[in-house]
Every structure is written in C-alpha cells, then in structure tokens.
Amino acid sequence: ITHKSGQDSATHSDSDTCVASRQPPTTGVADKGENPLTSGNFNPLTMFIKSQYFTVTDLTTQLWCEQHMLYALMGIEPQPPEPLEGEVQVPVPLKTADRPEVKAGKSVHLARELEIHDFVKVKISSKGEKWAVHILNLLSAIQGFLSGISVVREVPVFGDPFGTGDLFFGIIDELRFDQETYSVQLSELKTRKSERLPGKAQKKQHIFQVQVYKRLWDNLVRGEFSADHFLTKLSLTEEADQPLSDEIVQLMDASAISAETLRQLLTNVLSAAQSLVCISSTIIEYVQQDTGISIGQTKVQDDEERLLRAFHWCMEFWHGRREVQGVEIEEAWKCHSCEYASICEWRQQKCEEYRLKNALQS
Numbered sequence: 594i595t596h597k598s599g600q601d602s603a604t605h606s607d608s609d610t611c612v613a614s615r616q617p618p619t620t621g622v623a624d625k626g627e628n629p630l631t632s633g634n635f636n637p638l639t640m641f642i643k644s645q646y647f648t649v650t651d652l653t654t655q656l657w658c659e660q661h662m663l664y665a666l667m668g669i670e671p672q673p674p675e676p677l678e679g680e681v682q683v684p685v686p687l688k689t690a691d692r693p694e695v696k697a698g699k700s701v702h703l704a705r706e707l708e709i710h711d712f713v714k715v716k717i718s719s720k721g722e723k724w725a726v727h728i729l730n731l732l733s734a735i736q737g738f739l740s741g742i743s744v745v746r747e748v749p750v751f752g753d754p755f756g757t758g759d760l761f762f763g764i765i766d767e768l769r770f771d772q773e774t775y776s777v778q779l780s781e782l783k784t785r786k787s788e789r790l791p792g793k794a795q796k797k798q799h800i801f802q803v804q805v806y807k808r809l810w811d812n813l814v815r816g817e818f819s820a821d822h823f824l825t826k827l828s829l830t831e832e833a834d835q836p837l838s839d840e841i842v843q844l845m846d847a848s849a850i851s852a853e854t855l856r857q858l859l860t861n862v863l864s865a866a867q868s869l870v871c872i873s874s875t876i877i878e879y880v881q882q883d884t885g886i887s888i889g890q891t892k893v894q895d896d897e898e899r900l901l902r903a904f905h906w907c908m909e910f911w912h913g914r915r916e917v918q919g920v921e922i923e924e925a926w927k928c929h930s931c932e933y934a935s936i937c938e939w940r941q942q943k944c945e946e947y948r949l950k951n952a953l954q955s
C-alpha cells in the first residue's frame with residue numbers, strides 16, 4: 594500500500610518518509626560552512642527532527658560522516674570542489690539523492706517490490722492516516738506469513754529498540770519465513786555501480802542498518818513496543834481515537850482485523866505481530882545495478898557491543914552531549930568525493946592540525 598497526499602509523495606524509502614516535515618534551520622545558522630554547534634545554544638534534535646522520529650537511514654548517514662549529514666540537514670547546497678592547477682571551471686557535484694547510481698538503486702528496489710505485490714493508492718489527509726498506512730503495510734506482512742506466504746518485501750518497522758525514549762522507523766527490504774522451522778530471515782539488498790563489494794566503511798553502515806532493523810522487528814514480535822509511547826512521540830494521542838477514513842477502513846476489510854481508530858488498529862496489529870518470531874539470520878546481498886547480477890553476500894553476525902557503541906555515539910550528538918564530528922584522518926578519502934569539501938570546517942581544522950604536527954616533527 595502506498596499513500597498519496599498533497600504533502601507526502603508515495604514512497605517506500607525509510608529516508609524519504611519524513612523528509613517533507615524536516616526544515617532547514619530558521620535561525621540563520623545555514624550560512625555556508627558555519628558550524629552551528631559552535632554558534633551558541635543548539636539542539637540538533639529539536640532543530641532537525643521536526644517529525645519526532647528518526648529513520649534508520651538517518652543513523653547510517655550519520656555513521657558515514659556526521660558533518661556531511663549536518664550540512665545536508667542545514668540545507669546547504671553542494672559546493673564546487675577547489676579547482677586543481679590548470680582547471681578553470683569545476684562542476685558542482687550532485688546531491689546524493691540526485692546521483693544516477695542512487696536513482697538506479699531505487700528503481701531496482703521498486704522492481705523487486707513489484708515482483709511480489711501490487712500497489713494500492715490510498716488518499717490520506719492527516720498524519721495519523723499516514724501512519725495507519727504504515728501499520729497496514731506491517732499487517733499485510735504479518736498476515737502474509739501467517740497465511741503461508743514465505744517472502745514479504747518493504748516491511749515497515751518502528752519502535753524504541755534501545756530503550757532511550759526515542760522513536761525509530763525503518764523499512765526492511767525483505768523477510769523470509771520458513772514455515773517448517775518457524776524462523777525468519779532478514780535480507781537487505783544493496784545495489785552497486787561497481788562490480789566489487791563495498792569497502793569497510795560502507796559495510797559498517799550496512800551492518801549497523803540491518804542490526805537496527807532486527808532490533809525493531811524483534812521488539813515488535815516480543816511485545817516490547819509501547820503503543821502509548823508511539824502515539825505520544827508522534828503527537829497522535831488525540832487523533833488516535835478519531836474514526837479512520839472510510840478508505841482505510843475498507844482496506845482492512847480484506848484482512849482479518851477490524852478497527853475504527855488508529856489506536857485500535859495499532860493495538861490489534863501489535864497483538865498479531867506476537868504470533869511471529871524473532872529474526873534468526875540476517876544477510877546483506879550486493880547486486881550490480883545495471884546487470885542485476887549478484888556480487889556477493891554478507892552474513893551478519895550479532896555484535897551487541899559494537900551495535901550499542903555505534904548507536905550511543907550517534908545519539909550523543911542528537912541529544913546535544915557532544916559537538917558534531919567529521920571523518921578522522923584514516924578516512925580522509927571520504928572527503929575527496931564530498932560535495933562540502935571546499936567549505937568543511939572540520940576538514941580545514943584537521944588539515945591545520947596535520948600541518949602543525951608535521952612542522953613540529955620536522
């Protein structure tokens with residue numbers, strides 16, 4: 594099921610679902626290159642997470658380079674790189690979302706999704722109805738498994754998987770349910786322009802992403818999800834008891850669940866989720882985006898300690914407990930293709946430190 598309205602375009606990417614409600618800061622901090630964390634009272638959580646929840650993609654983007662993520666959230670346009678000697682005009686790099694390889698990746702995902710189900714367009718007129726559609730998509734996956742289907746794709750998951758009081762949302766690429774062993778496998782598809790497997794830094798992002806998805810799913814099926822927390826975080830406590838639209842109620846007719854309000858729908862779906870089991874294995878599949886040929890697979894081993902370390906590092910920034918960080922010197926190669934390299938304060942500071950250290954040593 595996909596939703597359409599005046600404000601939210603139909604989408605199944607967890608990064609896109611809340612982008613419409615995010616705004617660049619209005620305090621004037623978006624001047625090129627200015628680091629807002631050093632310019633006075635600054636709370637990134639209240640300034641940027643207007644939608645009151647994080648997407649899993651938010652955190653994976655942050656793991657690549659937090660400074661880059663912040664520039665993008667501030668609405669800073671990509672900047673031309675410093676010209677090399679002899680160069681006159683250097684083209685402005687495209688934003689990540691506009692890059693051809695990113696668009697090609699989205700097409701591959703869409704094609705795979707359409708292999709196993711069709712879209713039904715739903716008119717939505719409120720935030721509550723938008724979330725009702727996500728919940729119905731989750732219900733469709735749960736009921737699919739319970740009725741004998743073995744593969745579901747684009748499954749929404751949400752919750753507070755680390756008990757920090759924050760709300761997270763993501764869309765799992767694929768879940769496979771083995772009826773005989775009653776086990777669930779999570780599979781994440783990554784498309785690549787090249788025919789090589791990604792390097793360590795990208796793999797780290799991908800592994801983190803699927804581990805968070807696993808936590809979200811496991812919390813749902815264990816009944817560790819609080820409907821009240823969900824509705825409060827999204828400021829939906831009042832709307833949750835209003836009647837759902839006829840269109841959404843009709844969609845439920847095809848399922849075994851009936852509900853008149855968002856709260857009832859959520860409660861019933863959470864209850865149905867508890868008939869299922871936790872994810873027992875997690876894989877990441879890499880595919881070359883033009884040929885569709887598999888490049889390889891990574892089987893993800895649980896590493897609770899590493900997951901928690903990465904998660905808390907991310908949240909320290911959002912909760913204002915530390916300043917923004919760019920990449921460390923060992924990962925300076927990321928800066929070479931960065932659209933903010935020519936204005937990046939972090940990079941300038943690190944280059945300065947490096948020059949100073951070399952000067953002292955010589």
Ligand code: SF4
Pocket residue numbers: 658659660661662919920927928931932933934935937938939940
């Ligand atoms: Fe991050 Fe380097 Fe880009 Fe700065 S130049 S935003 S440190 S990748």
